[in-house]
Amino acid sequence: MPRSVVKQDGHVKSFAKRLTPVQTDVRCTHFNYSSINWLMKNVFLIMVIGILGAGQMASAADITGLVTLNGPPPAEKEITPLMENPDCAKMHATTPTTHFYVVGPNHELADAVVSLKGVTGKSTGASAPPVVLDQKGCLYTPQILAIQTGQKLIVKNSDPCIHNVHATPIVPGNPESNQVQMPGGADLNLVYAQPEMFLRFKCDVHPWMFAWVSVFDSPYFCVSDKDGKFVIKNVPPGKYTVEAAHRKLGTQTQDVEVKDSDVTVNFSFAVK
Amino acid sequence: MKANAVSKSNPWLYWFAVLTALATLALIGVGGLVTSHEAGMSVPDWPTTKGYNMFLFPINQWLGGIFYEHSHRLLASLVGLMTTVLAVWLWLKDSRPWMPWLGVAAFLLVVAQGVLGGLRVTLHMDSLGIYHATIAQLFFVLTCAIALFTSRWWQGLERRPPARREENSADKHAVPEAGAPLRGLVLFTTILIFGQLIIAAAMRHQHAGLAISDFPLAHGKLWPDTGAEAVARYNAQRVSINAENPITAFQIELQMAHRGLALAILICVGVVAWRVRSSGFGQSKPSRERRDGTSNVLRRLAFVWLGLTLFQIGLGAATIWTNKAADVATAHVLVGALLLAVGALWCAIAFRESVTEIHDRRTEDRRSPGAAAIGAQPAMTGNK
Numbered sequence: 001m002p003r004s005v006v007k008q009d010g011h012v013k014s015f016a017k018r019l020t021p022v023q024t025d026v027r028c029t030h031f032n033y034s035s036i037n038w039l040m041k042n043v044f045l046i047m048v049i050g051i052l053g054a055g056q057m058a059s060a061a062d063i064t065g066l067v068t069l070n071g072p073p074p075a076e077k078e079i080t081p082l083m084e085n086p087d088c089a090k091m092h093a094t095t096p097t098t099h100f101y102v103v104g105p106n107h108e109l110a111d112a113v114v115s116l117k118g119v120t121g122k123s124t125g126a127s128a129p130p131v132v133l134d135q136k137g138c139l140y141t142p143q144i145l146a147i148q149t150g151q152k153l154i155v156k157n158s159d160p161c162i163h164n165v166h167a168t169p170i171v172p173g174n175p176e177s178n179q180v181q182m183p184g185g186a187d188l189n190l191v192y193a194q195p196e197m198f199l200r201f202k203c204d205v206h207p208w209m210f211a212w213v214s215v216f217d218s219p220y221f222c223v224s225d226k227d228g229k230f231v232i233k234n235v236p237p238g239k240y241t242v243e244a245a246h247r248k249l250g251t252q253t254q255d256v257e258v259k260d261s262d263v264t265v266n267f268s269f270a271v272k
Numbered sequence: 273m274k275a276n277a278v279s280k281s282n283p284w285l286y287w288f289a290v291l292t293a294l295a296t297l298a299l300i301g302v303g304g305l306v307t308s309h310e311a312g313m314s315v316p317d318w319p320t321t322k323g324y325n326m327f328l329f330p331i332n333q334w335l336g337g338i339f340y341e342h343s344h345r346l347l348a349s350l351v352g353l354m355t356t357v358l359a360v361w362l363w364l365k366d367s368r369p370w371m372p373w374l375g376v377a378a379f380l381l382v383v384a385q386g387v388l389g390g391l392r393v394t395l396h397m398d399s400l401g402i403y404h405a406t407i408a409q410l411f412f413v414l415t416c417a418i419a420l421f422t423s424r425w426w427q428g429l430e431r432r433p434p435a436r437r438e439e440n441s442a443d444k445h446a447v448p449e450a451g452a453p454l455r456g457l458v459l460f461t462t463i464l465i466f467g468q469l470i471i472a473a474a475m476r477h478q479h480a481g482l483a484i485s486d487f488p489l490a491h492g493k494l495w496p497d498t499g500a501e502a503v504a505r506y507n508a509q510r511v512s513i514n515a516e517n518p519i520t521a522f523q524i525e526l527q528m529a530h531r532g533l534a535l536a537i538l539i540c541v542g543v544v545a546w547r548v549r550s551s552g553f554g555q556s557k558p559s560r561e562r563r564d565g566t567s568n569v570l571r572r573l574a575f576v577w578l579g580l581t582l583f584q585i586g587l588g589a590a591t592i593w594t595n596k597a598a599d600v601a602t603a604h605v606l607v608g609a610l611l612l613a614v615g616a617l618w619c620a621i622a623f624r625e626s627v628t629e630i631h632d633r634r635t636e637d638r639r640s641p642g643a644a645a646i647g648a649q650p651a652m653t654g655n656k
Contacts, residue, residue, distance in 0.1 A: 074511050081513065085336060100511055162335065166313050168396075176396040178316035180323075202515040204314035205336040210515030248508045272505045 062262045063116075063232040067224040067244055069109040070270040073101030079208045087161035088138035088206065098208075099143055100248050101271075108228025109246070109269060111144040113197070113214045115221035116232065117241040117253060120195065122218035125151030130189075132156060133201065133211060135163050135181070140201060140211035142223075144247065149195060149217045155188040157181040163203045167213075171196040174215070178204075198247055212247055235263075244269075281424040285361055289419040292354045296412045297609060299351050302344045303408060304605035307476050308598035310514050311337025312401065318390035321345065348386055355382040358418065366422070368430075374418055381411050398477050405473035409466070409612055416613045417620055429566065429624060454547055454574075455622045461540040462615030468533045469608050475526055476601075481516035483523035487592040490528060498524050512595075534588060537611075538581055545578040570621055577614045580607055 076097040083089045102110035125148030134141045136158045147153055155165050165188055166178040173194035181188060192199065195217045203209035214221070222230040224244075232242075235258050244267040245251040252267050306312050314337030315321050321329040321342055326349070334342055355378050362375035385407050392400035420426055475483070490496040491506060498521035507518045548571050587604040594600050 074509050077511050077513055079513050087335065098511055098513060162333065162338075164314055164316055166316070178313050178396065180316060200515060200517075202310075204311055204341075205338055207310035207337060207514045248510075250504050250508070271508050272501075 059260055060234040060236055061258050061260060063235050063240075063242060063256065063258065063265060064262055065114070065230055065242075065265045065267065067109045067112040067114070067228045067230065067246075067267045067269070068107040069101065069103050069249070070107065070268055073103055073271055076100065081208055082138055082206070085138065085206065087159075091137040091159070096137070096139060102226065104227060108224075108226070110224050110226045110228060111142075112224040112228075112230070112244045112246045112249075112267065112269070113144065113146050113221065114224060114230045114232065114242060114244045114267070115146075115214075115216055116218065116235065117243040119220055119240070120217040122220070123148045123150050123216070124219050125149050125191075128219070130154045133213065134158050135165075135203070135209065138163075138206050138209060140203075140209055143211045144214075144223055145211070146214040146216060146221050146223055147192070148219055149193055149215055150191060153190045153192070153213065155181070155190060155201075157183060157185055159183060162205060163209070164205050166202045166204055167199065168202065169194075169196055169199045171199075174199065197245060214245070280367070281427045282365060282422065283424065285358075285365060286419065286422040286424065288354070288361065289358055289415065289422045292351070292358050293412065293415040293419045295347070295351050295354055296408075296415045297606065299344070299347045300408050300412060300609050301602055301606050302340065302347050303405070304602035305598060306337075306340045306344050307401070307405075308596070308601045309337055309340050310479065311340040313341075313393060313396070314338045315341045315345070316393065318345075318393045345389075348389065352382050352386055355379055355415070358415075362418070362422075368421075371418075371421060374414070374421070378411070378414050378418060381407065381414060385411060398479060401477035402470070402473045405477065406470050409469050409609055412609050413613050413616045416617060420617055420620060425565075426624075454544055455619070457540060457547075458544055458574075458615060458618050458622060461537060461544065462612065462619055464533060464537050464540065465608070465612045465615055468530065468537060469612060471526060471530050471533065472605070472608060475523070475530060476605075478523060479517055480519050480523050481510070481512050481514065482592060482596050483519045483527045485510070485592065485595070487531075487589050490524075490531075495528065496524055531588075534585055538585060541574075541578050541581045545574050548574040566621060566624075570618060573614055573618050573621075577611070577618065580611050580614060583607060584611060 076099065078095045078097050080095060083092065083095050099111075104110070128148055128151045130152035131145060131147045132154045133145060134156045138159060138161070157163050160183045162183060163181045164178060165181055166176075167190065168176055169192065171194045174192045174196055177190065179188055192213075192215045194215065196215045198212040198214055201211045201213060220232050220235055222232050224230045237258050237260065239255065239257045241253050241255050242265050243251055243253045246269055249269040249271065252269065254265050254267070256263050256265050317323065319326060322333065322338075324330070326342075326345055329342060359372075359375035359379040363372040366372055366375075385404065388400055388404045388407065391397070392404055484490045484496060486492065491502070496502070500521075503519065503521050503524070506524075510519070584604065584607045587600060587607055591597070591601045591604050
């Protein structure tokens with residue numbers, strides 16, 4: 001047996017044994033034999049990785065669903081103080097309203113934070129792309145968002161007026177911060193170490209400005225969109241409790257089991 | 273500082289003390305606006321203002337919540353300066369041994385209050401706001417008391433020679449009968465008002481808005497449901513423009529305590545006014561003559577107190593009906609401060625009267641030992 005084959009590691013060696021006749025056929029020159037062997041090894045490795053990857057993809061599934069609101073939501077209020085502030089008023093043609101209940105024509109409920117309850121220690125936040133919270137028209141945009149622990153949250157000021165970005169976490173380990181952000185000022189970069197639901201951001205200069213950022217210790221969460229839909233991607237197989245949390249409506253949970261296909265779970269809230 | 277206990281009144285000092293008290297009331301008002309507008313943290317640094325020297329902060333940046341917070345800081349600086357001047361003035365010019373120490377107490381309190389306000393901002397501690405608001409009330413009472421004690425009227429009482437008691441037996445005990453039980457009641461009511469102000473400060477500095485949004489009922493009932501499901505329902509139905517914290521059962525109970533205490537205070541103040549009116553307190557000739565109008569002042573103060581209390585309850589209701597409109601809520605804070613001050617000043621005058629009463633009776637007793645048995649009992653009663 002050629003020395004190069006002896007040096008091969010276990011799994012390649014066994015594969016090479018099965019290919020011995022082929023390899024024998026190409027053993028006409030030492031050079032040719034080595035090249036073919038190198039090529040075979042790499043093709044084999046790529047195949048193995050591909051097969052394993054495909055297997056992994058096949059074993060992870062998405063949890064999808066729809067969040068709805070039964071019954072009429074309380075009426076939103078016009079943010080009249082905003083229009084009394086000259087700097088802010090000029091950015092709005094009409095008086096904006098609060099957005100506690102963003103409900104579609106078929107009762108679809110947006111801004112529900114859906115997550116896998118109790119899944120911790122899985123954060124990929126450090127390598128995840130940053131999430132942006134903007135101040136635009138003297139309002140926070142979006143008003144509800146979610147990030148991972150360790151994930152960078154960029155707070156921008158797109159307004160021509162001063163704001164102060166006042167984060168008011170209540171979970172120990174997440175520091176409260178209150179920073180001035182001038183118009184055109186540098187973005188603020190914030191990172192939170194501990195999971196926390198609905199960490200409030202506010203602007204004390206304009207007290208009607210607020211947003212809530214939920215922090216999770218895993219990538220398995222999603223905020224329902226304007227159609228009430230959510231997708232939690234690539235959930236490994238297992239049994240989970242899916243929790244939907246709305247800032248005003250509280251939380252609901254459902255138990256699901258993820259196998260090798262997507263799971264659908266719907267939530268229906270109601271204003272009592 | 274002179275050792276004698278009688279001071280010659282200084283109108284300049286008196287008016288400066290009045291001005292300090294009025295500035296303090298204005299400061300409480302602006303502080304109330306800061307909290308009502310949720311602007312307490314709009315300037316995140318202290319003692320600087322957004323990095324500037326506080327007194328050099330550009331006026332074109334006094335916007336939104338910054339306007340209220342920065343105005344509060346500047347007015348607080350002015351009150352601090354005025355208090356310092358007042359304390360030094362009292363130390364140098366007031367001959368009564370205890371008055372300079374009142375000035376020192378005011379100075380220490382205003383410094384502590386300023387530091388507390390600053391720490392509330394820099395430490396991000398809402399709970400410090402409760403202490404800040406409570407000490408503000410005490411400081412206001414102290415400045416009012418200093419103004420009272422520096423007044424010519426008060427110092428006239430101190431210089432007044434022992435009074436001669438009228439021999440008319442019908443009027444002999446007019447003052448003790450009307451005044452003695454009231455002193456205790458007014459003191460008790462004033463303590464209740466102070467407790468009410470602490471509850472109010474706790475309610476406001478939890479930044480949760482209105483825990484109960486209807487009045488006279490509470491969430492549609494005489495006593496609201498504070499179960500977890502009910503509280504979740506209240507929060508779901510509540511839509512507020514500001515970033516208020518969700519309400520809790522404790523906050524609902526706190527507001528109910530506030531309402532209950534308001535009723536108790538109204539009853540107490542009403543009883544005081546009724547007793548004053550029905551007993552002819554302050555209207556009997558000996559009282560009017562002997563006390564240099566003291567009883568009459570107390571009588572009028574009692575009616576002012578009742579009027580303020582009724583107005584305050586109206587403001588409390590309006591605070592709820594207007595969904596805690598900033599100006600209404602701030603007026604509620606201001607009248608609360610006035611209620612405490614009136615009660616405290618009533619007590620100061622009445623207990624001064626009590627001291628004088630004891631002094632007079634003892635003097636009389638020494639002159640006519642036979643009257644001791646008659647005179648001692650009311651004096652003892654008045655001292656309770």
